[in-house]
Amino acid sequence: MGGEIEGLLVILCLNTIYAYGIFLPAASGQLNLGAAGFITLGAYAAAWLNMSPDSEPGGLGLPMVLSIPSAVLFAAAVGFVISVPILRTRGVYMVLATFAFAEVVSGLVINLEFVGAAAGMPAEDHVDFTGLLIITICVVAFCYYLMSTRFGLAMRSVHDDESVATLFGVNVRATRVAAFTIGAAIVGLGGALYGHHFNYVEAQGFNVLLSIFILLYVLLGGTQTAWGPLVGAAFFTFIPETIRWLGRWVGGEFGKELIEYRLVAFGIIIVMMMVLRPEGVVTRTLLERVFTLRRRAAPAAAE
Amino acid sequence: MSDAVLTITELNKSFGGLQVIDDVSFDVARGSRTALIGPNGAGKTTVFNLLTGVYPIDDGRTVLDGVDVTNIPAKDRVIAGMSRSFQNIRLMPHLSTVENVMLGQHARARGLAQQLFPLGLLRRNRWAEEARAALEQAGLDTYPGQVVADLPYGIQKRIEVVRAMVANPKILLLDEPAAGLNSEETEELQLLLRQINDRGTTLLVVEHDMHFVRTLCQQVVVLNFGKKIFEGTPDEVHRDPAVKQAYLGTDSTAPEEAGNAA
Structure with a gap:
């Protein structure tokens, strides 16, 4: 496999994991713009736990099989604690609250000497592309399973109508806290894998732009089904690259301009998707149509 | 009344300075089909909201099958044995029919x-399987996987009843189940409600359609301006002067029954 393509697939895996972590709260009606915060927590926790105590800036020297799960638990614990005040807010206020949380994390990490402060820190053990891909598939499968459970049904009901969900016995608060916490754990896992794949973590890389893009993958992919984040992450990971390849393929002055203006094209595509598919690319109705067509086509083909 | 599944005692609720429910007390007999009627704004839906815990009660007591449910959280009332449908359809629009029932x-x-x-x-x-069977019984088995937002009104209305029914409640609270249905759909709904009742579920129905109430219910409670003004059988309700006055206003020269006024 070409190095360029593998590099792109690594980004796709990480983006997919982040997207599922933000999707779970979104599926229960909560917008989390704090992805960068949980990525930072996961990445730094894994790096610090993994680095040997003699290294600079130090650590615990745990192997990767321990540092990654511990980082996930750490992100989940922080997610659980902050979900209590954050879930009191709604809509755009929740977006702002989660954004503020991510800024607090970033501000703290940049000033903590024992994790390298502004210089960042290395993470020794390496996760290769295969490992990353396997874990990504597991995350997608886990989220797909979770959405198919009664808990998933409760999450989607809370998204649609909290008060009716309550009247049918759904514990709305517990459902929201659980979705937010599991989501935080998954985003933290993405952060830990980032650290162990690139072997260096730097808080400046995990900025609000990243949080915005991840939330965009989820919202534009669609929050109604477990396929949305995968489609959204794939779409947005590939589009800028596709435009770049397209520019090279066209060549000449126009091709060069296409590459230079690819972010403009990217922005226009985002706006168009919001207009054309306001509920996301993948919706329940879309899947229903696809499967009905297939079912109708099958008996016809058999004749 | 000897065996009541639901006992409401001196229920009171005011919003701001407005007393919307004023000392309302009544019993719903076990296994009965009881109607709660009254002119617009009489407080019928508010009674449902107080029973199911959407709003807290100012004063009074509600006892469901011997258990005081006055102050338990809304999410636990369905466990206690009370589920409901809504005046305006409140199905989950992004869930399929079967998922709504589940x-x-x-x-x-x-x-x-x-x-x-x-x-x-x-x-x-x-x-x-159970959800599908319940839908089939209600004659709704043609749409199991479909997202409910795409279904016709009359179908959605009946799915709401099925959803409330599969909670296996002791009492099913139905808020205007026939509103907006055509006569054929109304008949199908009647049939469904009788089936549910035959299996032992008590029904408490808020309804405007007096013909529907007369053919379905054995007992009628009438509210007006938050007060109970009548309790009796559907046949008696038409002869009651207070009910006539509530629906038609004061007119001593009109000997017609008030039945179709709603």
Whole structure:
């Protein structure tokens, strides 16, 4: 496999994991713009736990099989604690609250000497592309399973109508806290894998732009089904690259301009998707149509 | 009344300075089909909201099958045995028909193992089978996988009844189940409600359609401006002067029955 393509697939895996972590709260009606915060927590926790105590800036020297799960638990614990005040807010206020949380994390990490402060820190053990891909598939499968459970049904009901969900016995608060916490754990896992794949973590890389893009993958992919984040992450990971390849393929002055203006094209595509598919690319109705067509086509083909 | 499944005692509720429910007391007999009627703004839906815990009660007591449910949280009332439908359709628009019905089962599926059971992955599980059977019984089996937002009004209205029914309540509270239905749909609804009642579920129905009430219910409670003004059989209700006055205003020269005024 070409190095360029593998590099792109690594980004796709990480983006997919982040997207599922933000999707779970979104599926229960909560917008989390704090992805960068949980990525930072996961990445730094894994790096610090993994680095040997003699290294600079130090650590615990745990192997990767321990540092990654511990980082996930750490992100989940922080997610659980902050979900209590954050879930009191709604809509755009929740977006702002989660954004503020991510800024607090970033501000703290940049000033903590024992994790390298502004210089960042290395993470020794390496996760290769295969490992990353396997874990990504597991995350997608886990989220797909979770959405198919009664808990998933409760999450989607809370998204649609909290008060009716309550009247049918759904514990709305517990459902929201659980979705937010599991989501935080998954985003933290993405952060830990980032650290162990690139072997260096730097808080400046995990900025609000990243949080915005991840939330965009989820919202534009669609929050109604477990396929949305995968489609959204794939779409947005590939589009800028596709435009770049397209520019090279066209060549000449126009091709060069296409590459230079690819972010403009990217922005226009985002706006168009919001207009054309306001509920996301993948919706329940879309899947229903696809499967009905297939079912109708099958008996016809058999004749 | 000897055996009441629901006893409401001196219920009071005011919003701001407005007393919307004023000392309302009545019993709903076990296994009965009882109607709660009254002119617009009489407080019928408010009674439902107080019973199901949407609003807290100012004063009074509600006892469901011997258990005082006055102050338990809304989410636990369905476990206590009370479920409802809504005046305006409140199905989950992004869920399929079967999933909406499975939400109705939520109160019966307790414990972590039940919460993590993959309903959507295993097509032949007991919950989905039960939901499909309930839909089939209600004559709604043609639309199991469809997202409810795409279905016609009359169908959605009946899915709401099925969703409330699969909670296996002791009492089913139906808020204007026939509103907006055509005569054929209304008849199908009557049939469904009788089936549910025959299996032992008590019905308390808020309804404007007096013909519907007369043919379905054995007992009628009439509210006006938050006060109970009548309690009796559907035949008596037409002869009651207070009810006539509530619906038609004061007119001593009109000997017609007030029945169709609603």
